[in-house]
Amino acid sequence: MSTVLLVHAKGGPPLGHVLSRTAARADVHLLALSALPPAVAALAEELCASVETPSGAERADLGSLIVSRARAVGADAVLTFSEYAVVAVAEACETLGLAGPGGAARLARDKRMMRHTWRQRGLPQPEFRPVATRADLREAVAALPFPMLLKAAWSAGSTAHQIIGSPQEADAAWRCSREVMAESAQLGFAELHVAEADAHFVVEQIVTGTTEQWFDEPGWGDYVSVEGVVAGGVFHPVCVSGRMPTVEPFTERASITPAPLPASLQDRVVALAREAVDALGLRDCGTHTEIKLGADGRMWLIETAARFGGAMTVPQIEEVFGLDLVGMLVDHLLGRTVDWPEGALGPDQARGAAGSLVVLAVDGDGHAWPDRRVWDFTAVREAVALSEGGALSVVPESSLPDGSAVPVYEPAGGANTMAALCLLSAADAPTVLRDFTALVDALPRVLPPAVAAEPTDTNAAPAPAPATPAPAVAVVPSTAAACPRLRTAARTEEVPA
Numbered sequence: 001m002s003t004v005l006l007v008h009a010k011g012g013p014p015l016g017h018v019l020s021r022t023a024a025r026a027d028v029h030l031l032a033l034s035a036l037p038p039a040v041a042a043l044a045e046e047l048c049a050s051v052e053t054p055s056g057a058e059r060a061d062l063g064s065l066i067v068s069r070a071r072a073v074g075a076d077a078v079l080t081f082s083e084y085a086v087v088a089v090a091e092a093c094e095t096l097g098l099a100g101p102g103g104a105a106r107l108a109r110d111k112r113m114m115r116h117t118w119r120q121r122g123l124p125q126p127e128f129r130p131v132a133t134r135a136d137l138r139e140a141v142a143a144l145p146f147p148m149l150l151k152a153a154w155s156a157g158s159t160a161h162q163i164i165g166s167p168q169e170a171d172a173a174w175r176c177s178r179e180v181m182a183e184s185a186q187l188g189f190a191e192l193h194v195a196e197a198d199a200h201f202v203v204e205q206i207v208t209g210t211t212e213q214w215f216d217e218p219g220w221g222d223y224v225s226v227e228g229v230v231a232g233g234v235f236h237p238v239c240v241s242g243r244m245p246t247v248e249p250f251t252e253r254a255s256i257t258p259a260p261l262p263a264s265l266q267d268r269v270v271a272l273a274r275e276a277v278d279a280l281g282l283r284d285c286g287t288h289t290e291i292k293l294g295a296d297g298r299m300w301l302i303e304t305a306a307r308f309g310g311a312m313t314v315p316q317i318e319e320v321f322g323l324d325l326v327g328m329l330v331d332h333l334l335g336r337t338v339d340w341p342e343g344a345l346g347p348d349q350a351r352g353a354a355g356s357l358v359v360l361a362v363d364g365d366g367h368a369w370p371d372r373r374v375w376d377f378t379a380v381r382e383a384v385a386l387s388e389g390g391a392l393s394v395v396p397e398s399s400l401p402d403g404s405a406v407p408v409y410e411p412a413g414g415a416n417t418m419a420a421l422c423l424l425s426a427a428d429a430p431t432v433l434r435d436f437t438a439l440v441d442a443l444p445r446v447l448p449p450a451v452a453a454e455p456t457d458t459n460a461a462p463a464p465a466p467a468t469p470a471p472a473v474a475v476v477p478s479t480a481a482a483c484p485r486l487r488t489a490a491r492t493e494e495v496p497a
Helices: 015-023 038-047 058-073 083-096 111-121 134-143 167-187 263-280 313-321 325-333 377-383 411-417 429-446
Strands: 003-008 027-032 048-052 077-080 128-131 148-152 162-164 201-205 223-231 234-243 254-257 285-293 299-305 353-359 391-394 420-426
Touching: 003 015, 003 058, 003 083, 015 027, 015 038, 015 313, 015 325, 027 038, 027 058, 038 048, 048 058, 058 083, 077 083, 077 325, 111 128, 111 201, 111 263, 111 299, 128 134, 134 148, 134 167, 134 201, 148 167, 162 167, 167 411, 223 263, 223 313, 223 325, 234 263, 234 313, 254 313, 254 429, 263 285, 263 299, 285 325, 313 325, 313 353, 313 420, 353 429, 377 391, 377 420, 377 429, 420 429
Parallel strands: 003 027, 003 077, 027 048
Antiparallel strands: 128 201, 148 162, 148 201, 223 234, 223 285, 234 254, 254 353, 285 299, 353 420, 391 420
């Protein structure tokens, strides 16, 4: 049987989903650069031929570590589904002579290089300026129209995004974004291979999107993503996913598969995604391309990744279209023949629809909840009525345990301040959207209120240790004091891995 080295890090599809599909195709050796979610630790031991957790010192030269481990286990393929390990795995595959994204993986990670490449090809995208210093930012502020977006060049999940509305806000935004990136690195939500990646930023013009002329009913976000794969340098689009509107500044709330676009509009979206992927020169990898939708048919490229979409994008595609993208990619990397879709699949080929919702402490209009709440999926499932035939579940490895306080939403923290990830299946995409809208509206009402802490008695005996172990999730220090745009007080809530 063939052998695969799977490099695990934060982000990407749920590890349990990835492991089960990969193990069905090959012997799996897991190189865990991040702690395994408790919900899948036992599964990993069962499915993997080995589980290696390198020390911090061993990870200092990540490329050499991956190459060494691949040679030790006799890997026929090396892959990752994490944004933060894509470049390291791509370079290791080059060294080993194995199929992989190729040297162009850096173009799909560094948003500065990505935008330069697209500009050379004349592809539609927002105006931008690379930023490495405070002086660079001030020059960009003077050149681009307000408002503009400051984002980390190597980030994911909308981490460290800051909207700059005037020249006076630039310095505070710069300080805040750098602090958020430093904190994210401590949690493992940062590039693992490129030195000083946390110091690279880009400023972009904020283009005006609209859903009119694209969707038949209101409530959709003004951007979509094209899910696909590159095999032997040839791009194969799989489908288009729709979105709910983002939460300020641009944090994603929900992804819904498939996007209910008319066939002619889907064809235009997919054609632009093909141009974007082809321009980057990727070779063998999953792809996830986000596109902003505008008036009169205008579109702008947001970004492309050299990996499949994160959260539940891959499981959604499997449920709706019956395509095991993880298994198909593993087969391709191992040199087996794979029947990729002849074109992007749409609503007419779908078996219903599925969507994933990130639980954030904000209402449908993006306003913070009026009080603190405790995450309790059982309460949500029992209290929120879904459309007939709808099914709601929670993704344990991407969610806080029931009874955990829902983190206060911090705009600069992006998806790092999520409480849970929910999956919803329904008859069609508009139904998923309506049910998600109802769910978002209901959450601050149906979740139990958080109990305020009692005043501390300095003479009291120490509290006993908790009877159950603490969840294996990270504690995020607050940047509220240093980041004026963050609307929350200091917090020590835990966020999912």
